[in-house]
Amino acid sequence: xxxxxxxxxxxxxxxxxxxxxxxxxxxxxxxxxxxxxxxxxxxxxxxxxxxxxxxxxxxxxxxxxxxxxxxxxxxxxxxxxxxxxxxxxxxxxxxxxxxxxxxxxxxxxxxxxxxxxxxxxxxxxxxxxxxxxxxxxxxxxxxxxxxxxxxxxxxxxxxxxxxxxxxxxxxxxxxxxxxxxxxxxxxxxxxxxxxxxxxxxxxxxxxxxxxxxxxxxxxxxxxxxxxxxxxxxxxxxxxxxxxxxxxxxxxxx
Amino acid sequence: xxxxxxxxxxxxxxxxxxxxxxxxxxxxxxxxxxxxxxxxxxxxxxxxxxxxxxxxxxxxxxxxxxxxxxxxxxxxxxxxxxxxxxxxxxxxxxxxxxxxxxxxxxxxxxxxxxxxxxxxxxxxxxxxxxxxxxxxxxxxxxxxxxxxxxxxxxxxxxxxxxxxxxxxxxxxxxxxxxxxxxxxxxxxx
Ligand SMILES: [Zn+2]
Numbered sequence: 001x002x003x004x005x006x007x008x009x010x011x012x013x014x015x016x017x018x019x020x021x022x023x024x025x026x027x028x029x030x031x032x033x034x035x036x037x038x039x040x041x042x043x044x045x046x047x048x049x050x051x052x053x054x055x056x057x058x059x060x061x062x063x064x065x066x067x068x069x070x071x072x073x074x075x076x077x078x079x080x081x082x083x084x085x086x087x088x089x090x091x092x093x094x095x096x097x098x099x100x101x102x103x104x105x106x107x108x109x110x111x112x113x114x115x116x117x118x119x120x121x122x123x124x125x126x127x128x129x130x131x132x133x134x135x136x137x138x139x140x141x142x143x144x145x146x147x148x149x150x151x152x153x154x155x156x157x158x159x160x161x162x163x164x165x166x167x168x169x170x171x172x173x174x175x176x177x178x179x180x181x182x183x184x185x186x187x188x189x190x191x192x193x194x195x196x197x198x199x200x201x202x203x204x205x206x207x208x209x210x211x212x213x214x215x216x217x218x219x220x221x222x223x224x225x226x227x228x229x230x231x232x233x234x235x236x237x238x239x240x241x242x243x244x245x246x247x248x249x250x251x252x253x
Numbered sequence: 254x255x256x257x258x259x260x261x262x263x264x265x266x267x268x269x270x271x272x273x274x275x276x277x278x279x280x281x282x283x284x285x286x287x288x289x290x291x292x293x294x295x296x297x298x299x300x301x302x303x304x305x306x307x308x309x310x311x312x313x314x315x316x317x318x319x320x321x322x323x324x325x326x327x328x329x330x331x332x333x334x335x336x337x338x339x340x341x342x343x344x345x346x347x348x349x350x351x352x353x354x355x356x357x358x359x360x361x362x363x364x365x366x367x368x369x370x371x372x373x374x375x376x377x378x379x380x381x382x383x384x385x386x387x388x389x390x391x392x393x394x395x396x397x398x399x400x401x402x403x404x405x406x407x408x409x410x411x412x413x414x415x416x417x418x419x420x421x422x423x424x425x426x427x428x429x430x431x432x433x434x435x436x437x438x439x440x441x442x
Pocket of ligand 1: 161165171180
């Protein structure tokens with residue numbers, strides 16, 4: 001009876017899960033603050049059909065709808081400020097270099113080569129500039145831009161996808177994923193499991209705080225140590241030690 | 254710290270009516286949090302096999318301390334860039350309503366292990382293709398604290414079924430997530 005039940009539970013599962021997130025570089029630089037602000041340039045964004053203020057508000061909604069939902073990751077994205085920088089003529093890397101440290105800068109221009117076709121509505125990237133991690137997103141403001149045809153729902157998903165790149169993520173081959181290369185006609189209201197796992201991989205919860213510390217802007221995490229954290233560093237786990245010892249030794253008495 | 258550990262050790266060690274369970278079942282992570290298709294559907298059910306053991310330390314006629322350790326195999330379908338497993342640590346009390354039915358409550362930890370496979374993937378990027386990097390071959394662990402609630406039903410003294418709910422990030426409105434497990438366990442006295 002027991003064997004049959006265990007057998008049943010172990011081997012009768014059906015799965016449709018694709019674990020397929022990727023990264024922009026083998027070990028993308030991490031933002032070293034628990035909170036990462038998203039700033040906006042002073043670009044006019046006139047070809048997008050939306051005012052910069054409107055796009056900035058959609059960005060804030062996007063942050064809260066997507067990346068800020070990951071319970072197993074510590075990173076918190078926040079709406080920042082309008083800054084007095086123009087993205088005119090810049091490619092994504094050059095714009096990222098203009099961002100403040102540990103921040104992501106969003107602008108609109110027609111300078112990115114891929115924008116001429118119109119179908120590429122935004123691009124995002126990140127990197128290390130002057131020793132600080134910075135990210136950028138450029139929205140297609142070319143005369144051919146198809147951005148103006150997008151619904152608010154699509155724009156929120158699109159901005160979240162580009163934020164994924166600004167966090168260091170590449171594409172996923174999972175069609176349900178936010179990081180799939182195209183939104184196409186799909187409805188993207190949530191992220192997939194591998195989007196969640198991607199952010200968890202880059203920004204895991206600290207073993208000392210156990211996910212209870214929240215995300216605090218004044219705490220600077222040393223990401224190089226984060227992945228090396230060992231399970232026995234947890235105080236919670238230590239509580240289990242005497243129990244295991246008791247159980248192991250009990251048969252002796 | 255050391256004194257506390259020794260104290261716990263002694264208390265547990267001299268319990269006479271302690272008994273242990275082993276069990277298996279399924280674990281369903283983050284219900285409703287993840288999109289699973291192109292129409293915007295989200296996950297309600299997912300088969301991840303779950304093995305665990307827990308131990309029963311009676312404190313009174315109705316109450317018992319019931320710590321446990323579980324392991325979840327997060328299976329996936331094909332061609333992956335990483336693998337994932339979860340370790341569940343459960344520090345729970347059980348309250349027996351009657352001989353067969355117990356209510357479980359307490360705290361726990363879920364440790365999510367993500368192990369990259371390394372290498373590259375060639376994927377579509379805009380109108381062309383680009384190479385992207387799979388996560389490197391090492392293990393990253395993320396630690397969550399959970400609020401646990403559950404019910405346990407004993408068919409006979411040695412065989413029980415359990416439904417448990419694990420609330421991740423229970424202090425955060427935005428990040429709160431609900432996972433659950435369904436399992437059967439056998440107890441050897
Ligand atoms: Zn992309």
